[in-house]
Amino acid sequence: ASTETSAELSYLRALLKSKRNESVNSITELLDVAVKTHLASIRNKAPSPTYYQTLQPDLLLGIARLYLQYAPSDLSDAGSAPSPILSKAAVPLESLAKLCPGCIDAVYLLARTRYLSGDMAAAQSGAQHCLKMHTDFSEAHLLLAEIQLAKANYTAASQALQTGLSCNFEISDLPMYYVIQARIQMAENKLQEASKSIQGALKVPGVRKMVPASKTARPLKRIPALGERVTVFLTLAELNIRSDKLSEAEKVLTEAENQFKDTFEAVRVTIAEAVLAVKRDRLDDAINLLRCVGSDAPYFVQAKEKLAQIYLQYRKDKQGYISCYQELVDQFPSSHSYLLLGDAYMAIQEPDKAINIYETALKQSPRDGILASKIGGALVRTHDFSRAIKYYEAAVKNGEQPHLRSSLAELHLKLKHYDKAKRVLEEAISSAPSDSLDDRMQTVKDHKMLARVFMESNETPEAIEILQSARKIQKSTIARVSSEQPESLKLQQEIAAELSLQVAAYYEKDQQNYTQAVKSYEEALANDRENAQAILALANLHLNRGDLEAAQFRLAALLQQGIPLLLHEQGKAAMMMADIMFRKHEYESATFHLQQLLDKQPDHYEALARLIDLNRRAGKLDGCEKYISQAQVACPRPDSEPGLNYCRGILRKYQYRPNEAIRALNKARKDTDFGVSALYHMVEICLRPSETAIGTAESSSSNESSTEAIEMSAKTAEKLLTELASLGEDGKLRWRLLQNYVLIASKSKPLIEKALGNFTALASENPDSIGAILGMARAYMQLKNTPKARHQLKRVAKFEWNSENGEDFEGAWLLLAYIYINNGKYDLAQDLLKKILQHNKSCSKAWEFMGYIMEKEQSYASAAEFYENAWSFSTESDPVVGYKLAFNYLKAKRYVEAIDICHA
DSSP states (O other): HHHHHHHHHHHHHHHHHHTOOOOHHHHHEEEEEEEEHHHHHHHHOOOHHHHHHHHHEEEHHHHHHHHHTTSSSSOOTTTOOHHHHHHHHHHHHHHHHHHTTTTTHHHHHHHHHHHHOOHHHHHHHHHHHHHOOOOHHHHHHHHHHHHHHHHOOOOHHHHHHHHHHHHOGGGGGGGHHHHHHHHHHHHOOOOHHHHHHHHHHSSSSSSSSSGGGGGGGSSSSSSOHHHHHHHHHHHHHHHHHHOOOOOHHHHHHHHHHHHTTTTHHHHHHHHHHHHHHTTTHHHHHHHHHHSSSSTTTTTTTHHHHHHHHHHHHHHHOOHHHHHHHHHHHHHHHHHHHHHHHHHHHHTTHHHHHHHHHHHHHHOOOOOOOOHHHHHHHHHHHHHHHHHHHHHHHHHTTTTTTTGGGGHHHHHHHHHHHEEEHHHHOOOHHHHOOOOOOOHHHOOOOHHHHHHHHHTTOOOOHHHHHHHHHHHHHHHHHHHHHHOOOOOGGGHHHHHHHHHHHHHHIIIIIIIHHHHHHHHHHHHHHOOOOHHHHHHHHHHHHHHHOOHHHHHHHHHHHHHHOOOOOOHHHHHHHHHHHHHHHHHTOOOOHHHHHHHHHHOOOOOOOHHHHHHHHHHHHHHHHGGHHHHHHHHHHHHHTTTOOOOHHHHHHHHHHHHTOOHHHHHHHHHHOOHHHHHHHHHHHHHHHHOHHHHTTTOHHHHHHHHHHHHHHHHHHHHHHHHHHHHHHTEEOOOOOHHHHHHHHHHTOOOOOHHHHHHHHHHHHHHHTTTTTTTHHHHHHHHHHHTHEEEHHHHHHHHHGSOOOOGGGHHHHHHHHHHHHHHHHHOHHHHHHHHHHHHHHHHOOTHHHHHHHHHHHHHHHHHHHHHHHHHHHHHHHTTOOHHHHHHEEEEHHHHHHOHHHHHHHOOO
């Protein structure tokens, strides 16, 4: 009883000091005593009703809340060391969450502590566990929104807020609901909407001025906490600064200063005033404000960090920057202060001094894993790899930091010391105890890294064996976590899903064992049904196997369930759905999915390129200009952006504007993503096989200048193919086909015969290659052997059209239609031309041939309609088509239109 009483007394003394605004250190020292004493009193007792009376959950929650009162209320900057108060607060919360897993307040506060410490995965898992217990738990919804906001997943953050509002309308009584909403809108640069949101927070009773619960218009769930009230004011000030309303920001901060001047939150207002002074270029005022923050103030460390930032970022004063952290060490010579000083030296590229500081800190906290890792990282930063290895090995050997085996293995892996990395990890796995959950979790991590080592050393089967072993361990771990650490269940299930994904990828890509791959993907989804990566991978597998219905089912489920998706995942899902619709010949649906994606991500150039192709096939190329313009607005460098120029180039190619197409594609030819495709398109433009091989009377009657142009284009194509060969394309079928088209373009009979032999060999190697068959037919046409060309082209009729070989099908059908037209077989030609237009309504040559047939049948009105389409889809640039259109207008007695075309 005495120990329990002393724990309670220590807590009450800390609470009293807090009310008196005494120093943070004196308060946390008393809380440390309370936690240590109380946990010691229950350590070896067996669970019983008396045990839970002794546990006093309310006492532990009170201690944790008092700790968190003095912890930073917002997430620290990336790379900054978390406040040590957060690790102190986690101790009673971890014990309480383990002993009373149904205590939702403990699980939530622990999740919030993880969030403030930067551990997003654990925080998200804890918040989701809270919602499993109570779906209307407002604070958990808000925490999920904050986590997604920190990850820059703004859509998911907004969805979390909306879900919270739909589950419990009382969430709108919490000022943080409006604050988070405003921050999301600020991140999306929607400043006017953010202003409306933050005004909503100010209207919540008790925010602007403290109001007793009994005096409110309607009962509130709870009165806003002091920290929340300050956060509302500071967010409004930040918004005004972002909007360049500096006078308004000053008014807000003045009101906040008056409201909170006698509270421990006043320092936060002072820091905000310093930020405003910096914005006004009053650096001296900002520095003076921050220097006035006393060492006993709760936010003294944050004030010093902001002061240091001003010295470094605006004054470029490294000495002043370091002096801020040195003062922290002088005032509070704790391991955390030394850690901040070491990080500061690392920030100004002085790792040697940082190492000395880290080692001093490590002497104070020899079991601090963060410090040990930072020393090793600093040694690696100095490229002193041998010293880093010796440090890690000594730490592991002495048993001081056994978890550093992973860091040692990582370093060996970086240096490609695969055998040493394997030995370190195998020793860690074999010597690891398997009693506690933490040990089992670390063992799974070691298995994952060992599998990675095997993968990088090209020992894939061994890697998969290790992953399979890790899956078994993880399965038993999940069984224990669900009862011992339910707040970590979601995270552990995600790890299990990740392991299954790696195994599935191996079966799919390396073994082509699609049955096992599907099974592994299903196992991943069994562990984490909202795993977007697994759903997309499984849908892609079904798509590649031609099972369009299964792929569509997976993607529809992904989109309908409202699973939060990253930007690249949204793009991939939309692209796959568009591909499915395209293969099902549902072009309108395919276009719809791509347009939706481009409205959200106008610079998704892969989707834009696909949309251009779809609109070409639908005969709606003009509609692409809108999306090209949107991409130009969204792109910071529209003239030089390779992806944008690639899309612009293929659009101009399909619009029969070759010079503009070549110029645009030339700007993309060196790009890693679009370069190869751009080069292929440039080669095709230079060769123009659809014109040189069809051999119409108009195109064959070429003069000397056009012959020279063809020769120059062929030489350019040859150079571009050489460039493609240097990129490893020389063995691929498309490259070999185009290389032989260069020989055909030479008009030299020996070279054409050589191309014919090459095409024949390619057709033997690839019996299903439409391109090889088309190449043979074009070669025969150039050799004036029409019957053999017709015989080859008739083989194409046996194949079913597919998008992958769409261009070759189109070329083969066009050439065969030309042969039929010359033989007077107009019905057969029309059937082929209709098939072409079914798959590509923008094919100007098909419309031209249809018009030619109608003209021969003296149906001039119908011929004019077909020639109109040919003229339109050639962007009114083909004089031959223009002449034919005008002639048929004349024959159809449409004299005005005929004159207009002649003037075009």
